[in-house]
Amino acid sequence: MSNTEVDAPGETEADWPRQRSALLRDSVGVGLAVGALGLSFGALAVTAGFTVAQSCVLSLLMFSGASQFAVIGVLGAGGSALTGAATATLLGVRNSLYGLSLSRLLRVRGARRVLAAHLVLDESAGMAMGRPTERASRLAFYGTGVAVFVFWNLATLAGAIGAEALPDPAVLGLDVASPAAFIALLMPRLRGPRLWAVAVGAAVTAVATTLVLPAGVPVLVAGLVACLTGLLMKRRRADAADTRAGEQGGEN
Known part of the structure; x- marks a missing residue:
């Protein structure tokens, strides 16, 4: 990779190690903060009737917090699977818009596009946008996406196992936590x-x-x-x- 791609005005190749460390540190911080919500999701999924395995598979394959909460909220309230899927799809449309912008930064081809698409989130897109170089944008995107993915899925597993171990998880009032978690995801976007x-x-x-x-x-x-x-x-x-x-x- 040439210096013309790496360097922005006022920056040199020697600045990259420091910049990389800062980006990775921020990515892990975002991953921890967002991933913590996975505890609520795992517990709420079990309360809504999902097994631990089903809860984990939903996090692994769907991997979109708002959409996941929508699915378990709809099914937990007695709605149909089709309605839950439609609601989750509607909420996930914004990720497609992020993908259009990110495609110019990431420039991925082939099978890597599938991986990159799976990591398109509010947080990974936000971290990637506005970076001084394409290399910084790519690192911010993948670092944040992978960090959120790992912590979210680990937290989902922990939350689901914890809720299943309780004789009656409903006594904890987790039915209130689902809309509360959804609102917490929504509030930062109401500008x-x-x-x-x-x-x-x-x-x-x-x-x-x-x-x-x-x-x-x-x-x-x-x-x-x-x-x-x-x-x-x-x-x-x-x-x-x-x-x-x-x-x-x-x-x-």
């Missing part, structure tokens, strides 16, 4: 009044439709409402920007 408006609208829709729709379906409907509301807001902002541009052009 600005528009996103809050979308979130509140979706929440109101979910509560209102709970009275008339089968278990699990209100979450899916609320997700669709959130998507449509976001698209409408985006279109209105674009129209407003075009109007302002037209007015300024007329004044000139």
Whole structure:
């Protein structure tokens, strides 16, 4: 790899060992922080009726916190597997958008694309974006993705085994922990009044439709409402920007 790819303005190859250590340290820190939620997931999955093995397989293969909590939440409430899968897919759409941006940074081909796609998360994407060099972006992405994967799955196993060992895990109030964990994943992404408006609208829709729709379906409907509301807001902002541009052009 040439220095022209590694170096950014003001940086040299000699800076790379220090930068690499800092990136790996940050990646492990993120992995520990996010992976800790796996304890809740493992325990909640068992409480919802999953076995320890099923809980671990879901973490290994799906590996998307919000989607996993949605699946066990829907199934635990008596919803169908199809509704749970649809809700999880809707929540996972954002990862596809991350992948489009990351593909230009990672430049992976063949079987490595499968591995890279599995590690596309909010955290790995966030760590990779805005780095001074492509090499730093790749290290931040893979370091964070692998760290979260390892700690999340270890925590899932520990949480599931712990919940199974209890005679009645429901007495711990873990049914409340599932929505709480989901909200904890959502809160950092609500930046600005528009996103809050979308979130509140979706929440109101979910509560209102709970009275008339089968278990699990209100979450899916609320997700669709959130998507449509976001698209409408985006279109209105674009129209407003075009109007302002037209007015300024007329004044000139």
